[in-house]
Amino acid sequence: MAEEAQATDSGPRPIVPFLKLGSNPHLEGQKCSSCGAIFLDAKRVACSKCGLTGTLKPIPLSNKGKVYVFSVVHQSFPGIKTPYVTVIVDLPEGVSVRSNLIDVNHEELQKDPKKGFDMPVELVTSVVAKDREGHDVVAFQYRPSK
Amino acid sequence: MRNVYVLGTGMVKFGRYPEKSVPELGGEAALMAMKDAGVAIKDVEMFACGNLYQANAMVGQRILQQVGQTGIPVINVSNACATGSTAFREAYMACASGMYDVTMAVGVEQMGKQGLLGGAGGGDPAYGTEGKLGSGLMPAVFGQAGIEHMRKYGTKMEHFAKISVKSHKHATKNPFSQYRNEVSLEDVMNARMVGYPNTLYMCCPTGDGAAAAILVSEDKLKQLAGGRKRAKIAASVLTSDPYTDRDLTLPDVSTLTRRASKQAYEKAGIGPKDVALTELHDCFATAELVHYENLGLCGDGEAAKFIDTKGGCHPDLGGHAPVNVSGGLLSKGHPLGATGVANICEVVWHLTQDERAKERQVPNAKVGQAHVIGLGSACTIHILTV
Numbered sequence: 026m027a028e029e030a031q032a033t034d035s036g037p038r039p040i041v042p043f044l045k046l047g048s049n050p051h052l053e054g055q056k057c058s059s060c061g062a063i064f065l066d067a068k069r070v071a072c073s074k075c076g077l078t079g080t081l082k083p084i085p086l087s088n089k090g091k092v093y094v095f096s097v098v099h100q101s102f103p104g105i106k107t108p109y110v111t112v113i114v115d116l117p118e119g120v121s122v123r124s125n126l127i128d129v130n131h132e133e134l135q136k137d138p139k140k141g142f143d144m145p146v147e148l149v150t151s152v153v154a155k156d157r158e159g160h161d162v163v164a165f166q167y168r169p170s171k
Numbered sequence: 172m173r174n175v176y177v178l179g180t181g182m183v184k185f186g187r188y189p190e191k192s193v194p195e196l197g198g199e200a201a202l203m204a205m206k207d208a209g210v211a212i213k214d215v216e217m218f219a220c221g222n223l224y225q226a227n228a229m230v231g232q233r234i235l236q237q238v239g240q241t242g243i244p245v246i247n248v249s250n251a252c253a254t255g256s257t258a259f260r261e262a263y264m265a266c267a268s269g270m271y272d273v274t275m276a277v278g279v280e281q282m283g284k285q286g287l288l289g290g291a292g293g294g295d296p297a298y299g300t301e302g303k304l305g306s307g308l309m310p311a312v313f314g315q316a317g318i319e320h321m322r323k324y325g326t327k328m329e330h331f332a333k334i335s336v337k338s339h340k341h342a343t344k345n346p347f348s349q350y351r352n353e354v355s356l357e358d359v360m361n362a363r364m365v366g367y368p369n370t371l372y373m374c375c376p377t378g379d380g381a382a383a384a385i386l387v388s389e390d391k392l393k394q395l396a397g398g399r400k401r402a403k404i405a406a407s408v409l410t411s412d413p414y415t416d417r418d419l420t421l422p423d424v425s426t427l428t429r430r431a432s433k434q435a436y437e438k439a440g441i442g443p444k445d446v447a448l449t450e451l452h453d454c455f456a457t458a459e460l461v462h463y464e465n466l467g468l469c470g471d472g473e474a475a476k477f478i479d480t481k482g483g484c485h486p487d488l489g490g491h492a493p494v495n496v497s498g499g500l501l502s503k504g505h506p507l508g509a510t511g512v513a514n515i516c517e518v519v520w521h522l523t524q525d526e527r528a529k530e531r532q533v534p535n536a537k538v539g540q541a542h543v544i545g546l547g548s549a550c551t552i553h554i555l556t557v
Contacts, residue, residue: 041298105301
């Protein structure tokens with residue numbers, strides 16, 4: 026009856042499976058025990074770096090990282106508020122993550138992109154939508170480290 | 172594999188054709204190419220058609236319904252922005268293998284004003300990640316590729332903008348181009364920002380278009396060319412993304428292109444210095460800049476210097492190593508399925524001194540290359556020679 030229990034759970038839902046909620050929200054990667062590559066998608070049939078099957082094991086990822094590159098999106102789908110900063114963050118475990126960078130001045134970044142490079146950032150979460158059953162949907166963002 | 176030549180080409184001016192259908196547009200280009208080649212549909216033994224937006228709708232067969240149903244094998248190809256060039260490669264392979272002597276490639280697309288918005292996906296929209304976990308939209312993705320170059324080499328936004336100025340200037344000489352207006356550096360820098368650092372004029376427009384080519388074996392060329400100069404396909408390369416550490420988040424357009432470029436130069440037995448003109452995949456100005464280095468037109472980290480010294484400009488403008496003398500995707504337009512074949516048409520026209528390249532002819536062009544990438548991910552490079 027586990028499925029029923031899941032269906033009636035009124036708790037928030039992560040926007041992607043690799044975001045783990047709870048008291049310490051964090052990302053979970055799948056690490057290849059043969060070549061060390063880390064992936065964010067859990068449903069994977071083999072390691073795409075070395076091709077071996079059965080080598081992927083869950084690994085908790087750090088909530089702190091550094092900005093690799095970014096862009097400022099000024100034009101997007103209807104209903105998505107712009108501008109916002111899309112960012113690629115390198116995590117110490119050796120994997121990169123794409124998300125939004127918040128609490129930064131996008132105009133300053135556009136004037137001087139160097140201000141963004143290697144910026145230390147930390148993961149935060151927020152409710153971004155409600156799904157069809159009325160559950161909160163939670164996404165993760167990065168903000169400059171405090 | 173045996174030598175294959177481009178016997179005929181055809182291209183519909185890129186633009187907006189809401190009154191026409193996809194098979195009509197593709198059929199028009201096919202008829203032009205057949206006329207140019209001096210062949211009829213009954214001579215064509217195999218046909219590869221590239222189209223993306225109607226990939227489930229047998230576009231190739233519907234084109235034959237327009238121009239002649241002869242019962243030949245048809246392959247419908249879909250490979251993102253590399254769709255047309257992959258179709259061309261299929262037609263090349265079919266001929267090079269010895270199976271057929273006369274093959275046809277058509278690339279066609281009707282986008283209207285709709286861009287490549289990405290798959291609809293289905294499911295609950297609450298779990299859509301666009302704008303919530305960054306952006307997968309193309310202006311931002313290629314913006315990041317440009318920003319990576321800024322990070323590595325200190326490249327400035329002005330350098331990307333200069334590429335747009337150059338390509339718009341080139342387009343004024345191309346009657347097949349969707350847009351033929353010049354823009355100044357100020358125009359480009361001050362235009363509406365789409366995905367930093369790509370402003371509106373640094374993004375290719377949406378639109379419709381079609382291009383076609385007739386390919387023949389060497390024996391058939393001797394029979395049909397009637398002494399006319401025809402371009403040989405010296406290399407036809409297709410690659411997909413190799414694994415790179417960031418490829419979950421940042422499509423590695425550079426590694427993809429570098430591998431294809433290395434293979435193409437080796438296959439053709441030439442180097443970048445031998446290339447008289449390049450038509451490369453400038454879906455965004457940021458993409459063109461990184462591809463200067465990826466294709467070896469200048470050294471790593473030297474793209475900004477290349478631009479400042481008029482690299483990529485037509486010789487008539489005092490430039491060298493001309494790139495996108497057609498106006499490129501930025502001006503000519505980027506009807507996704509048509510682009511790859513159109514790039515090859517442009518190179519062929521210069522090599523054969525075809526009147527369709529007249530006003531923008533690159534003098535003494537003996538070697539040219541056409542490059543396309545599709546996310547995510549495919550890269551084709553065709554090197555042609557006379």
